[in-house]
Amino acid sequence: MTFLGADVADYGVMAALVVGGVVLGWLLEKLVAGRLRAAARKRSWDGWNVVATGMGHMPVWWLGLAGGAIGLDALDWSGQVETYLGKALIVASGITLIVVAMRIATGFVRMYAEGADEAAASSTIFVNLTRIAVVILGGLLILNALDISITPILTALGVGGLAVALALQDTLSNLFAGVQIIAGKQIRPGDYIELDGGQAGYVEDIAWRYTTVRKLSNNLIVIPNSTLANSIVVNYQLPAEELSVLMEVGVAYGTDLEHAERIAIEVAAQTIATCSPTVTDFEPFARFHTFGESSIDMTVGLRAGEFTDQWELRHHFIKALKKRFDEEGIEIPFPQRVVHQA
Numbered sequence: 001m002t003f004l005g006a007d008v009a010d011y012g013v014m015a016a017l018v019v020g021g022v023v024l025g026w027l028l029e030k031l032v033a034g035r036l037r038a039a040a041r042k043r044s045w046d047g048w049n050v051v052a053t054g055m056g057h058m059p060v061w062w063l064g065l066a067g068g069a070i071g072l073d074a075l076d077w078s079g080q081v082e083t084y085l086g087k088a089l090i091v092a093s094g095i096t097l098i099v100v101a102m103r104i105a106t107g108f109v110r111m112y113a114e115g116a117d118e119a120a121a122s123s124t125i126f127v128n129l130t131r132i133a134v135v136i137l138g139g140l141l142i143l144n145a146l147d148i149s150i151t152p153i154l155t156a157l158g159v160g161g162l163a164v165a166l167a168l169q170d171t172l173s174n175l176f177a178g179v180q181i182i183a184g185k186q187i188r189p190g191d192y193i194e195l196d197g198g199q200a201g202y203v204e205d206i207a208w209r210y211t212t213v214r215k216l217s218n219n220l221i222v223i224p225n226s227t228l229a230n231s232i233v234v235n236y237q238l239p240a241e242e243l244s245v246l247m248e249v250g251v252a253y254g255t256d257l258e259h260a261e262r263i264a265i266e267v268a269a270q271t272i273a274t275c276s277p278t279v280t281d282f283e284p285f286a287r288f289h290t291f292g293e294s295s296i297d298m299t300v301g302l303r304a305g306e307f308t309d310q311w312e313l314r315h316h317f318i319k320a321l322k323k324r325f326d327e328e329g330i331e332i333p334f335p336q337r338v339v340h341q342a
Contacts, residue, residue, distance in 0.1 A: 014068065021068070028063070047108065095142075106127045175208050175225070177224075187235060193233050193234065199221050250332060260298075263325065264298070265284050269283075277305075295333045
């Protein structure tokens with residue numbers, strides 16, 4: 001009995017070879033591949049883990065396809081059926097190789113981003129561009145393996161690419177702006193930034209079209225990359241995460257200023273040690289600067305470990321300084337006016 005120009009028994013043998021390859025691949029995945037991935041994770045170079053993870057579950061597919069290739073070569077098929085089956089195997093094999101190449105390439109991109117200076121960590125723009133490049137290159141190689149001329153396709157892509165570029169000017173503008181932002185290393189995922197429009201928060205991710213910023217209220221701000229690239233941005237974590245915090249305080253005119261200065265510096269040092277223990281090389285200071293209407297005003301300089309630490313630092317400093325001034329009999333005067341009535 002024949003079907004599509006080939007014996008039905010041959011289809012059964014082909015199916016058995018494919019299933020046998022899949023079962024063998026499954027056993028290989030369970031018994032060997034898992035141990036290899038575990039060993040790769042223990043290596044000092046993370047690249048081994050990237051390669052091992054990228055090839056995960058592929059032995060099942062590859063050995064199944066190998067079984068199909070053996071059946072195609074060993075059994076008697078009509079010319080047309082053999083051509084179709086051969087092309088199907090080429091396409092399926094090409095797809096699995098594209099998947100593996102995409103996993104490994106994106107894994108190395110992430111590894112480089114996290115291991116260099118974290119300027120591109122969590123930036124999906126590079127990951128997406130890598131995926132697109134691998135898929136396009138792999139698709140062209142599959143077409144070439146199928147004896148389909150890719151020259152007309154490349155020509156069409158060139159002409160069509162020009163039309164697409166004109167139609168997607170805003171999208172491409174955001175794409176190149178995102179690449180520029182990451183390459184400039186002035187705005188990185190994890191940084192706390194503030195735009196000239198007042199938007200502020202932690203940079204979550206820089207994608208191919210927009211940058212996601214998480215506000216302190218835990219809401220997300222989605223900013224087009226071109227808008228971010230053309231804005232005046234304050235990055236509160238460059239060149240360092242530590243942040244100077246200036247506190248204004250006034251003391252009465254009858255106060256011993258040397259004594260008040262010494263107490264303010266002591267309280268500032270204790271507050272920094274409690275609220276920002278990572279700050280170890282900063283000496284707090286106090287500077288008198290103004291004869292006010294009701295007080296002599298001074299600025300006390302503290303330092304927070306990062307931007308969001310400043311509010312806790314201010315909170316504890318105010319309470320501690322008020323308590324210490326009360327103990328020492330130092331008055332923090334409130335504004336008052338003396339009215340003389342004739």
